[in-house]
Amino acid sequence: MRISTNSMYATSTAQLGTLQSQLAKTQMQLSTNKRMLTPSDDPIASARALEVTQSQSVNAQFATNRANARSSLSQEEVALKGVESLVQDVQSIAVAAGSGTNSASDRATYADELQGRLDDLVALANSSDGNGGYLFSGYQSASPPFVTSGTAVNYNGDAGQVQLQVAGARKLPINDAGSAVFTSIPTANGTFATAANGGNTGTGVISNGSVVDPSALTGRKYSLDFAVSTTGATTYTVTDQSALPPTVSSAVDYAAGQPITVAGMQFDIKGTPGNGDQFTVAPSERQSLFTTMSKLIDTLRAPATTDKQKAALDKGVQDSIGNLALGLDNVLSVHSAVGARLKELDTLDSVGSDTDLQYAATLSGLQDLDMVKAISQFTQQTQTLQAAQKTFNSISGLSLFNYIS
Structure with missing residues (x-):
């Protein structure tokens, strides 16, 4: 079989180029510690690595x-x-x-x-x-x-x-x-608020109170109206202001500090209410901390010389504290x-x-290089290339002229 010089050179050059390319790729893998240098190296792993x-x-x-x-x-x-x-x-x-x-x-x-x-x-x-x-x-x-x-x-x-x-x-x-x-x-107490009528003449002070029976709460407004008889006996009636028309309870004897219960709400009134004095119990409203402090300041600046003024001071401070x-x-x-x-x-x-650690581990499994395997492959490819180069050098030097003496 005849092999032309041109064919021999072309085949050998192509083989050497392939070996050099493979060696260069392995060198790049070793330098980057990456198995995949381009998506074409492993399309499936490359797509998964992109997602991760x-x-x-x-x-x-x-x-x-x-x-x-x-x-x-x-x-x-x-x-x-x-x-x-x-x-x-x-x-x-x-x-x-x-x-x-x-x-x-x-x-x-x-x-x-x-x-x-x-x-x-x-x-x-x-x-x-x-x-x-x-x-x-x-x-x-x-x-x-x-x-x-x-x-x-x-x-x-x-x-x-x-x-x-x-x-x-x-x-x-x-x-x-x-x-x-x-x-x-x-x-007030977060559920209802108590207050004294501004026109009260007595020294009665109503407490903030508390809820004793949540199931009995109605969300209505009530008033307690006091009456003082000619003999000095004090009684009060409870009026449901939210009813149409308002409903009034029977008169109840008043005792200072005695608990009063209205629709699940309990409070007491201390002091001596005057004839016609009124106290109200209504659903709690909402106000700001700034308003609470402002009202307390106004309460402390107000005069407190008469019994009525002192009662207003006590109630104002009590409300503010609550x-x-x-x-x-x-x-x-x-x-x-x-x-x-x-x-x-x-x-x-x-x-x-x-x-993040899991993602890093997944990427490492997809991309990172097996260094032992790559170094072994690099050594093998280096020796193969060197052998190919020596072989090409030897073959290219052959000529009929070498046999003519």
């Missing part, structure tokens, strides 16, 4: 979102701790200011101190989120949520909660609206919710880290 890489990127974005959420919630937690400390301080001041031994000057001093605390509370409610916005504005984070107008503090935010996607199927609120923290707070307790409970409830979200972020971080 994309999932890994999404998981990394969730981790970034969780970090942002934790930062925002941590700042809110600091602000709420400040509010709790302030309200507890105000509670102590209110108790001290309600002492019957205080003079008008003492009460004025307490009122001035409370005014400073009110200003501090407004500042805490307008806390910054660290990004040029405000924590408690809802969606209106660019504007201060609370604005003082005269003696009133108005809320200019909304009820929105900004949410971040912190996991594949979880969006987490990263703020709380100021309306939920500072304004929507039930008054409303402050409910306000603190509300702030503590929000704080607890913030803590639960931070705890959830810790759990999601742990799951996210485990997921």
Whole structure:
């Protein structure tokens, strides 16, 4: 069989090129520690690796979102701790200011101190989120949520909660609206509120009371009307103001401090009500912490020289202390919710880290190189190429002229 010189050179060059290409590929695999250099090396594994890489990127974005959420919630937690400390301080001041031994000057001093605390509370409610916005504005984070107008503090935010996607199927609120923290707070005992008529002439003071039979609650408004006979006997009647027409109970003898129960609500009246005096029991309303403090300040600044004024002072301070307790409970409830979200972020971080490790292991199985096998293959390919080069060199040097002497 005849082999032309051109064919021999072409075949040998092609073979050497193939061997060099294979060796170069193995060298690249060793330098990158990657089995797949191009998708064509393993199309199925390459497609799977792309999917896992994309999932890994999404998981990394969730981790970034969780970090942002934790930062925002941590700042809110600091602000709420400040509010709790302030309200507890105000509670102590209110108790001290309600002492019957205080003079008008003492009460004025307490009122001035409370005014400073009110200003501090407004500042805490307008806390910054660290990004040029405000924590408690809802969606209106660019504007201060609370604005003082005269003696009133108005809320200019909304009820929105900004949410971040912190996991594949979880969006987490990263703020709380100021309306939920500072304004929507039930008054009195949280179920019903007691009050004395402004025209009362006696010294009767009604307590905040409590619910003793939830099943008997009606949500209606009632009034207690007192009558004093010529002999000095005091009685009262209970009127259901919500009924049409209002219904009136039979007269009941009054005893100072004796529990009075109306539709599952129990309270007492101390002191000496005057003839025609009236007290009301109505469903609890909602007011802000700012209003509670403002009312307490006004109560302490009001004169308290007559028996009627002293009774109004006692009732005003008592109501304020009760409303402050409910306000603190509300702030503590929000704080607890913030803590639960931070705890959830810790759990999601742990799951996210485990997921990331799983993705990394999957990618390693798809892409990483078997170093022992690759080094052995590299050595074999190197020796094969060297042998081929020597063989080509020897064959290319053969000629008939070598045999002609």
